[in-house]
Structures are given as structure tokens and as C-alpha cells.
Amino acid sequence: MKLRHNPASPYVRKVMVVAHELGLAGRIELLNTxxxxxxxxxxxxxxxxxxxxxxxxxxxxxxxxxxxxICEYLDNLSGGGKVFPSAGKARWTALRQQALGDGILDALILCRYEIAARPEDKRFAGWTDGQMKKAHQGLAALEREDLSGPRTIGAITAGCTLGYLDFRFPNDGWRQRHPKLAEWYRGVEALPSMQATKPPAS
Ligand SMILES: N[C@@H](CCC(=O)N[C@@H](CS)C(=O)NCC(=O)O)C(=O)O
Known part of the structure; x- marks a missing residue:
């Protein structure tokens, strides 16, 4: 398998964390893009x-x-039902948590592009503020989720989302606002799958 990859992308990181968790990372050739x-x-x-x-x-x-x-494909390749619970409440919870993490990332990426890709005289502060509000509300919702237990796609996405915040928005202060999430993330960031996929120094 070949993966269009960039170590700075949190969505790519999700895929690679899943691959490591499932023991499939060695089968993926990375094409830096x-x-x-x-x-x-x-x-x-x-x-x-x-x-x-x-x-x-x-x-x-x-x-x-x-x-x-891609993450569900990898889960399927390794037999299915591992990071994507196959049915019932566990599945919907994991999918909702994934959607929440992805949605926070979508808002953060739009902020990042506004700051890093748009010429300064064309930037619109109201846009960045609006997206950041979504990201912050999303984080508050993530704090209320139960992310303990087996490592599902929900928990993996949440971990990559918090990793991206630290990478691109190091002064966000989310740990002060969300101590339960911060405590949870301390264990998650130490996992071999997270250590193997850390974004480059920014
Ligand atoms: N929903 C997509 C989002 C992927 C995405 O936005 N990737 C960014 C890199 S972090 C990208 O390719 N951006 C280029 C663009 O927006 O044109 C996913 O989950 O894979």
C-alpha cells in the first residue's frame, strides 16, 4: 500500500496511528506529498x-x-472490529468521537490556513475567531466524552487532535480549560503509536 503522506498532517497521523496500533505500519510505503x-x-x-x-x-x-x-479500511484488513467497534452503541460512540475530533481539526486547519497561507492584508479576523470558537466548543465537548477503555477510532482521533493543537497552536491553553482531557492525553501521547508519528518540530 502507498500512502500520500506528510508528517505535519493530523489526518495522516490518524491513519498512521491506526496502522501502528494494528501492526500494519510496515506494509505502508510513505509518499511524502x-x-x-x-x-x-x-x-x-x-x-x-x-x-x-x-x-x-x-x-x-x-x-x-x-x-x-482509510482508517476503516485498515481495520478491515486486520480482521475488523478492532479500532472500529463493529456494532451497537460502542460503534456510534466511536464514530461520533471521530467526527468531533475531525471537526475540531477542520476548524483549526481553516485557522491555520488563514494565518499561514493568506496574504496579511486579506486576512479576516472574524473568520479566524469564528473557527476558533467551533474548535473550543468542540474541545469542551471532547472533555465530556468517555475516552477510556479500548483504543477506538474516537480516542485515536482525539489524541491526534490534541497533538495538532500543541503543534500549531502551542499557546492555546487547552490544558488549563480541560484538565480531564489533559490527564487523559498524558497517557495517550506516551503510546508507541503516538511517539512514532509525532509531527516535526514546528
Ligand atoms: N476530511 C479529510 C481532511 C484532509 C485534509 O484537509 N488534509 C489537509 C492536510 S492536513 C490537506 O490536504 N489540505 C490541502 C487542501 O486543503 O487543499 C480527511 O479526514 O482526510
């Missing part, structure tokens, strides 16, 4: 018309995106 919301990457476009990473090319030549789909 630069992306930009405003520039065309023709090579990537041939695989993912949305020109986003992660995108996975499977051994039989199928291209899968986005991160929830």
Missing part, C-alpha cells in the same frame, strides 16, 4: 481529485480517501 489549499498538485489530483492528504493506494490499485475511510 506537499499540499496547499491554493495550488494544484497534479500528481495527487490523479489519485484524489480533492487534492488532499491522506490518500491511500491499495495493493490492488484502488485509491481511498479520506482519513475515516
Amino acid at each position: 506537499a499540499v496547499s489549499p491554493v495550488e494544484v498538485n497534479a500528481t495527487l489530483a490523479a489519485e484524489n481529485p480533492l487534492m488532499k492528504i491522506p490518500a491511500l493506494v491499495t495493493d490492488d490499485g484502488q485509491v481511498l480517501f479520506d482519513s475515516p475511510v
Whole structure:
């Protein structure tokens, strides 16, 4: 399998944490890929018309995106029902938690692009404030979730979300606002799968 990859992407990190947790990381060839919301990457476009990473090319030549789909594919490859509970309340809880973490990331990424990719004279503070509000409300909701127990896609996504906050928004202060989440994350960031996928120094 080949994965369109960049170590700074939290969605790519989700996929790689899942791969490590399932013992599949060694079967994935990483293709380092630069992306930009405003520039065309023709090579990537041939695989993912949305020109986003992660995108996975499977051994039989199928291209899968986005991160929830790739993560579920990997779970299936290793027999299924491991990080994606197969049915019932456990499944819906894990999927909701994944959607919450992904949604926080989507808001944070929009803030990041506003700050890092848009020319200074075209920036709109109201936009960044609005997205940051979503991210903060999402974090408050994450604090109320039960993330203990078996490591599901919900917990993995939450871990990668908090890792991205530390990476790109180190002064956010989320630990002060959410001590329960901070305590939970202390254990999670020490996991081998999280250590193996740490973003580069920013
Ligand atoms: N929903 C997608 C989001 C992927 C995404 O936004 N990836 C970013 C990198 S962190 C990207 O490729 N951005 C390029 C762009 O927005 O054009 C997923 O879960 O995989």
C-alpha cells in the first residue's frame, strides 16, 4: 500500500496511528506529498481529485480517501472490529468521537490556513475567531466524552487532535480549560503509536 503522506498532517497521523496500533505500519510505503489549499498538485489530483492528504493506494490499485475511510479500511484488513467497534452503541460512540475530533481539526486547519497561507492584508479576523470558537466548543465537548477503555477510532482521533493543537497552536491553553482531557492525553501521547508519528518540530 502507498500512502500520500506528510508528517505535519493530523489526518495522516490518524491513519498512521491506526496502522501502528494494528501492526500494519510496515506494509505502508510513505509518499511524502506537499499540499496547499491554493495550488494544484497534479500528481495527487490523479489519485484524489480533492487534492488532499491522506490518500491511500491499495495493493490492488484502488485509491481511498479520506482519513475515516482509510482508517476503516485498515481495520478491515486486520480482521475488523478492532479500532472500529463493529456494532451497537460502542460503534456510534466511536464514530461520533471521530467526527468531533475531525471537526475540531477542520476548524483549526481553516485557522491555520488563514494565518499561514493568506496574504496579511486579506486576512479576516472574524473568520479566524469564528473557527476558533467551533474548535473550543468542540474541545469542551471532547472533555465530556468517555475516552477510556479500548483504543477506538474516537480516542485515536482525539489524541491526534490534541497533538495538532500543541503543534500549531502551542499557546492555546487547552490544558488549563480541560484538565480531564489533559490527564487523559498524558497517557495517550506516551503510546508507541503516538511517539512514532509525532509531527516535526514546528
Ligand atoms: N476530511 C479529510 C481532511 C484532509 C485534509 O484537509 N488534509 C489537509 C492536510 S492536513 C490537506 O490536504 N489540505 C490541502 C487542501 O486543503 O487543499 C480527511 O479526514 O482526510
